[in-house]
Amino acid sequence: MSEQPVDPLSSVERAAKEAQEKLEKQKEEEEQSQLPYVWKQTLQDVDITIPVPKGTRGRDLEVVLKKNQFKVGLKGKTPIVEGELCQTIKVDDSTWTLEDQKEVLVHLEKLNQMQWWENVVKGAPKINTQKIQPENSQLGDLDGETRAMVEKMMFDQRQKAMGKPDSDALKKEEMFAKFKKQHPEMDFSNAKFTNE
Template sequence: MDDYDKLTPEERTVRDKIDKEREEQEQKALPYTWRQELGDVDITVPIPKGTRAKQLNVVMKQNKFTLGLKGEEPIMDGELCKAIKVDDSTWTVEDQEVVLIHLEKVNQQEWWENVLKHHPKIDTRKIEPENSKLSDLDGETRGMVEKMMFDNQQKQMGKPSSDELKKLEALERFKSQHPELDFSNAKVT
């Protein structure tokens, strides 16, 4: 990838296509499928039909994960790509033919290249996250995003930003409290 920046746009398109096909083939060869959001990873592992939870050996630690049928070679076994919050991570058997695993990331601000370190990596620079909804955000972040959206709309309409509106309101309050003063040359900065 070091020489990627030196490629022409056409060469990059060809390289991206080849890399994407290779990545897809590597991921299809894994004994599971997975997807991720910034905060978590969801894994789906097919198991023999009729398998019950008590027939499985599942070990979930902060940096290690093992899943398999008791007495057999594990389906998944190794060091996790990144640390997880064990108490917030879960697994369940669905329809006695698939294990659904939900891993909560410790660092919820980075993409994983793979689930287990020894498995093929994906190019995290090519991840296109789904648009999140404002309702998904915590209160402080939501307020900041809403303020930025409001300020952007105001700017597009040639109107003052929220900070400028606050300054104008403060000036109007001061004017009403001090009618004896001349504010004809006052500027808000």
């Protein structure tokens, strides 16, 4: 069996794409490191760590968590972070604590738990949500309905990447095949199958 010759253009294009992605990732990391806080997220929530001067007490802080507003700072000083949240949160399930008198830990519970956030507050540097690698171990933490939906989305994404039909198209094809079997007297030679 002979090997197919490697198309030099595709390897050049691939290298260029990888270099471009590396530059974008470096730029994103640089922008994120300039923020006065560090943040991470799951589909359900966002956790933010905000350094404050050592010895800070809870009464020295001004923390505002509203449906679309976010503010953390020392009373009487310019806020460390303030702005409109990029997405809506569940205020009753969101919390903040002062850890070791040197950092404020903020936990925001997302209202839409099927969407990745590009940033915490509008106007802050964005991250590329297409590059997020969700932790697979968390799939088991989801309730049955949500897990089934996420697994379906992941299957459809893989099928699309391979140029194959998604689960809905496969289901339609299966139903059409059953219908044809049940009605052999009908002529399906001119039948058109659309995915809408």
